[in-house]
Amino acid sequence: WALHLENVTMSLSGQYECTFATYPYGTKAAKIQLTVKAEEERHYLKKVWLKQTLEIPCLEDATSENLSTYPLKWLVGENGRKEELVTKEPSCPAVYRNSSLLHGQRVLLGLNNSLKVFPTKITDDGRVFSCHVLYHPERVQKSSTTVRVFGK
Numbered sequence: 001w002a003l004h005l006e007n008v009t010m011s012l013s014g015q016y017e018c019t020f021a022t023y024p025y026g027t028k029a030a031k032i033q034l035t036v037k038a039e040e041e042r043h044y045l046k047k048v049w050l051k052q053t054l055e056i057p058c059l060e061d062a063t064s065e066n067l068s069t070y071p072l073k074w075l076v077g078e079n080g081r082k083e084e085l086v087t088k089e090p091s092c093p094a095v096y097r098n099s100s101l102l103h104g105q106r107v108l109l110g111l112n113n114s115l116k117v118f119p120t121k122i123t124d125d126g127r128v129f130s131c132h133v134l135y136h137p138e139r140v141q142k143s144s145t146t147v148r149v150f151g152k
Contacts, residue, residue, distance in 0.1 A: 003016065003018070008036055009036065009136075009138050010036045010138050012034065012036055013034055013035050013036045014033075014034060015031055015032070015033050015034075016031065016032050016033075016034060017029055017030070017031045017032075018030050018031075036138075040140075040141050040142065041141075041142040041143070041144060042059075042060065042142070042143050042144070043144050043145075043146070044056075044060060044143065044144070044145040044146070045145070045146050045148065046145050046146070046147050046148070047148045047150060048120050048124075048147065048148070048149055048150070049120070049149075049150055049151070049152065050119075050120055050121070050122060050149055050150065050151040050152070051119040051120060051121075052118075052119065052120055053116060053117070053118040053119070053120070054115075054116070054117040054118070054120050054124070054147060055110060055114050055115070055116050055117075056114060056115045056117075056129050056131075056145045056147075057112065057114045057143075058072060058074075058112065058113040058114060058115070058131035058133065058143060059131065059133060059141060059143045060143060067112065067113045067133060068090060068091075068113070069090050070090065070133050070134055070135055071087070071088065071089050071090065071133075071134045072087070072088050072113055072131060072132060072133045072134065073085075073086065073087040073088070073131070073132050074086045074087075074107075074109070074115050074129065074130070074131050074132075075129070075130050075132070076127055076128070076129050076130075077127065077128040077129075077130065077144075078126070078127050078128070082130075083097070084097045085097055085107050085115070085129075086107060086109050086115070088109060088113060094109040106118055106119065106121075113131070115129055115131070117129075120147075120149050121149070122149055122151070124147050124149050125147065125148060125149040126146070126147070126148075127146075127147050128144050128145065128146050128147075129144070129145050129147065130142055130143065130144040130145070131143045
């Protein structure tokens with residue numbers, strides 16, 4: 001006795017009830033509350049030396065999934081503001097945004113859609129780089145990485 005839902009969207013959130021008649025015990029019922037989340041987010045911390053190359057994987061544990069088949073974007077956050085750095089649509093070249101110019105064109109989309117920043121600067125310390133992958137119009141998976149820059 002199971003309910004199988006396919007192509008799950010947020011509209012399927014709600015309470016579900018299964019009711020069935022038994023003999024000789026009568027009607028039995030069970031309720032379950034289903035909450036469909038629109039996005040998942042994982043947080044990471046990355047340590048890097050000053051003036052080195054910082055490389056951040058888009059989704060650290062999604063090696064089995066091919067990210068090239070989904071739209072994605074990289075953003076950088078600082079002081080409560082988020083700026084878009086680069087976007088990538090399937091089968092299209094990456095598009096770098098104006099904010100990447102603010103970073104002295106130090107930003108590059110690497111293999112497997114990782115973000116490369118070179119060289120790291122002391123101003124990168126504390127910045128949060130996040131990758132957003134759009135698997136479905138109602139499902140976004142996010143990975144946020146806080147950067148700590150160390151000097152020798």
